[in-house]
Amino acid sequence: MGAPSEPFTLKTRKRSMYCRRCWYPLGEISTRECPECGRAFDPEDPGTWRRRSRGQWWLATVGRPVAIALLLVGLIAALWTGFAYHRDRADKRLLAQLAASNLQYESAPLAPSWLAPWLRRTGAGAPETIVTVFFTTDAARDEDLARLTGLRNLRHLYVDGARITDEGIAHLSKLRRLETLWLSGTSVTPAGIKTLSKARPGLKIYGP
C-alpha cells in the first residue's frame, strides 16, 4: 500500500470500484480522490469504496428480494387456485357417484369475494365447495354416507332414509368439519349415536 500522493497504474486498480458517497465509478481514474465529490479512498482498502454500482446495489438489496417475494406470492396463488379448482371438481364428481339420486346440496365459494367475479370472467367459474347435503324422501343409503366422507368441507348433513343404520353414520366421524347432522326416519339406534358423539364431541345430532 503506497502513500496517498504516490501515483499508481491502471492495472493495479479494480475496475468495479465506486465512490462510497456519490457512487462515482473509480475503476479507471488515477487519483485517490473521487473526482465527483472529493472523498478520499484507497484502492487496497475495500472499506473505502463500493464494489457494486448503484444499480447493482439496488438490484441486490431491493430488486432481488422483491422479485423473489413476488414470485413466491404468485406461486402460492397459483397453487391455491389449482387446489381450489381440484376441490370443486372432486366434490361434484363425488356427488355424481352417490347411489341416491334424490339429493340437494349447497356450495360455498372457495375464492375470496373480490376474486370471484374475476375468476368467473376467465370462463372457468369461481371454485366452490359443497358445505350442505340434503338427502330427501328416503333416498340415502349407508354406502352414500361412506362416500360423503370425501366432501372435506361438508358442515351440515340432512339424512332421510330408513336404510341408514349405525354402520352408515359411523363413517361420518371422518368428516372433521361437520357441525350438524339431522337424522329423519333412519334406522339409527341410540348406541350408534353415542358412538358417533364420542368420536366427534362437537357434532350436533338431531333426531334418529
Ligand SMILES: [Zn+2]
Ligand atoms: Zn464521490
